[in-house]
Amino acid sequence: MDRGLEDRVVLVTGGGSGIGRATALDVAARGGVPAILDRDAKGVTETAALVTATGAHALELPADVADEDAMRDAIERTVSELGRLNGVVTAAGIFDGPDLQPLADVTLETFNRVLSINLTGTFLAIKYALPHLVRSEGGERSSLVTIASTAALRGHGFGSGYTASKGGVAALTKLVAVQYGPHGVRANCICPGAVDTPMTNGAWDDDASRARMKRAIPLGVVAQAAEIASVAGFLLSADANHVTGQVMAVDGGSTAI
Numbered sequence: 001m002d003r004g005l006e007d008r009v010v011l012v013t014g015g016g017s018g019i020g021r022a023t024a025l026d027v028a029a030r031g032g033v034p035a036i037l038d039r040d041a042k043g044v045t046e047t048a049a050l051v052t053a054t055g056a057h058a059l060e061l062p063a064d065v066a067d068e069d070a071m072r073d074a075i076e077r078t079v080s081e082l083g084r085l086n087g088v089v090t091a092a093g094i095f096d097g098p099d100l101q102p103l104a105d106v107t108l109e110t111f112n113r114v115l116s117i118n119l120t121g122t123f124l125a126i127k128y129a130l131p132h133l134v135r136s137e138g139g140e141r142s143s144l145v146t147i148a149s150t151a152a153l154r155g156h157g158f159g160s161g162y163t164a165s166k167g168g169v170a171a172l173t174k175l176v177a178v179q180y181g182p183h184g185v186r187a188n189c190i191c192p193g194a195v196d197t198p199m200t201n202g203a204w205d206d207d208a209s210r211a212r213m214k215r216a217i218p219l220g221v222v223a224q225a226a227e228i229a230s231v232a233g234f235l236l237s238a239d240a241n242h243v244t245g246q247v248m249a250v251d252g253g254s255t256a257i
C-alpha cells in the first residue's frame with residue numbers, strides 16, 4: 001500500500017521536540033525518511049530513536065538554524081547520505097518571554113533574537129534546500145511546509161518579535177510558491193493555534209486559563225502536536241499535489257471568531 005511518502009527524504013527543523021518531533025514520526029509513518037535537525041542534540045537522538053523503533057530510518061542532524069554554515073552543511077549531508085531531498089518542514093522556533101512586553105518595552109536584542117531563529121532560520125533552511133527541491137519539468141513535485149502561527153494572522157496575544165517573525169514566515173512561503181512553482185516546488189504555511197508541546201507546557205493548567213482557552217477555541221481543546229503533523233504530512237504528500245501558496249490555520253477555529 002502506498003503510504004504517501006514512500007522513500008521520500010524530508011528535512012524537519014525543530015525535529016527534537018513538539019510539532020517537529022510529531023512531524024518526523026508522521027513522515028516515517030507515511031513511508032518517508034526524516035532528516036531530524038535541531039540545536040538540541042539530545043532531542044534529535046530521542047526523536048530518531050522513536051522513528052527507528054517503528055522500523056523506519058532517520059538521519060540525525062544536530063544544528064542551529066540561525067547558523068548559516070551549519071545549515072548549509074546539514075543539508076549537504078542529508079543529500080550526500082540519503083541521496084535526495086523531497087521535502088522540508090521548518091518547525092524550529094522560539095517563544096521568548098521578554099518579547100511578550102508591550103512593543104515599546106521590547107529590546108532590540110530580544111526582537112533580533114526571535115527574528116534570527118524564527119525568520120532567518122526559516123530563510124536559511126529554505127535557501128539551502130531549494131537547489132535540491134527544484135525538479136525538471138514533468139518530474140514529481142517537491143514540497144516545503146513552513147510552521148508559522150496564528151500570530152501571523154492577528155495582532156492579539158503574542159510578542160512583537162514573534163508576531164513579526166511569523167508574519168514573515170507566511171509571506172516568505174507565498175514568495176517561494178510563486179518563484180519556484182514553475183520549477184516543481186510547492187510551498188505552504190501552517191499556522192497552528194494553541195498546541196500542547198514543551199513550548200506551551202502548563203499554559204492551561206489552572207482553571208482560569210482553561211476557561212479562557214475554551215472561550216477562545218470553538219473546538220474547546222488545544223491541539224496535540226500530531227494534529228499539526230498530520231496536516232504537514234498531507235501537504236508533503238501527492239494528495240496535496242495542486243495545493244501551493246496557502247497559509248492555513250490549524251487552530252480549532254480560533255481565528256474564525
Ligand SMILES: NC(=O)c1ccc[n+]([C@@H]2O[C@H](COP(=O)([O-])OP(=O)(O)OC[C@H]3O[C@@H](n4cnc5c(N)ncnc54)[C@H](O)[C@@H]3O)[C@@H](O)[C@H]2O)c1
Binds near residue numbers: 039090094
Ligand atoms: N505550541 C504552540 O502552541 C505553537 C503554536 C503556534 C506555532 N507554534 C510553532 O510551532 C513550531 C514548533 O513549536 P513547538 O510547539 O513544537 O515547540 P517546542 O519547543 O516543543 O519545539 C521547538 C524546537 O525548536 C528547536 N529550536 C529552537 N531554536 C532552534 C535553533 N536556533 N536551531 C535549531 N532548533 C531550534 C528547539 O530545540 C525545539 O526542539 C515553532 O515554530 C512554534 O513557534 C507552536
